[in-house]
Ligand SMILES: Nc1ncnc2c1ncn2[C@@H]1O[C@H](COP(=O)(O)OP(=O)(O)O)[C@@H](O)[C@H]1O
């Protein structure tokens with residue numbers, strides 16, 4: 001049986017994660033741990049974990065893996081396909097397991113690499129090597145008491161993207177093919193390594209790219225895979241993180257409620273605001289949100305569709321939004337995610353995200369930037385678009401803050 005969930009969560013509570021030059025406490029995620037242990041490990045064998053850009057997927061999986069590593073219930077084999085690492089040789093592998101197992105796996109891997117310098121990033125090859133290592137006599141016996149081996153292939157979508165040579169990762173066929181191949185490799189390996197397959201093998205791909213998600217969903221339709229959604233932290237957890245970071249940086253009078261209305265629990269974006277912008281949320285709104293995300297996305301869309309100007313793109317967006325809001329009975333159009341539906345490049349540029357077709361590991365907060373089918377990845381995007389729908393393209397941070405205030409939030 002798996003160890004007590006509360007015991008695992010208790011251990012995760014002690015973890016420290018990076019925040020700029022600081023370390024902060026790992027927060028929340030009880031619901032996700034329960035859902036992960038209960039549903040992910042009960043059902044599909046190939047899972048895609050997706051969510052808002054930098055929602056905390058890697059941190060969640062690594063912290064959970066660390067917390068479970070001495071239980072001996074499951075072994076995590078964590079491959080990091082982070083591009084700079086991959087370029088050097090093979091993906092970095094981290095083994096989360098009781099010390100003796102970890103030692104055996106690492107020694108076996110090392111012996112293979114000594115015998116034939118093993119430099120491959122090919123997923124099928126990587127799988128073949130690690131599974132043959134796990135099947136070695138001594139290890140196989142030691143793994144007898146282990147319930148399952150969980151393989152995580154992190155950043156695989158980014159790696160594919162870099163391979164595709166297409167900076168926008170729009171080549172669906174290429175990516176679909178690569179993921180389909182990955183899933184196939186997994187299936188073939190499962191059959192070849194039958195003794196190990198009794199141990200239950202799970203293969204997880206944390207992904208953040210919308211295109212990759214679409215591919216994952218297409219594969220899911222064939223019953224091969226399942227997408228799981230992990231959201232940003234909830235309001236209370238963000239409050240705790242903000243207070244901790246305020247203390248660490250000596251910031252005074254931080255408006256936690258406003259930060260929730262801007263960041264919606266995305267800790268990585270808080271890090272950008274604190275470290276790169278020294279808590280100056282007006283400048284952060286101007287440079288990161290208005291210019292780098294919204295305007296840039298509209299410009300890209302304008303170029304592709306020859307609208308003539310981004311003002312015209314916005315007009316088209318408002319037309320579409322009004323019609324959809326009417327059709328779906330959403331009331332007056334104010335940038336509701338279910339009325340915009342990720343169009344205008346908003347999905348591809350990680351401004352919005354699709355919520356359908358996935359199992360939700362996290363509970364989503366009830367907020368205007370989160371719809372039934374689509375959501376904004378962070379609320380600041382929603383408020384900026386709302387201000388633009390009201391005032392046109394040229395909005396300033398003050399307009400956005402006013403939009404938040406007048407909605408009666410702060
Ligand atoms: N549960 C958490 N509690 C506190 N901080 C977190 C938590 N999860 C993530 N973070 C912070 O958010 C950052 C981004 O998380 P990361 O796991 O890299 O996101 P993703 O893998 O989804 O892109 C991390 O560096 C960490 O600082």
Ligand SMILES: [Mg+2]
Pocket residue numbers: 057058059154206
């Ligand atoms: Mg990650």
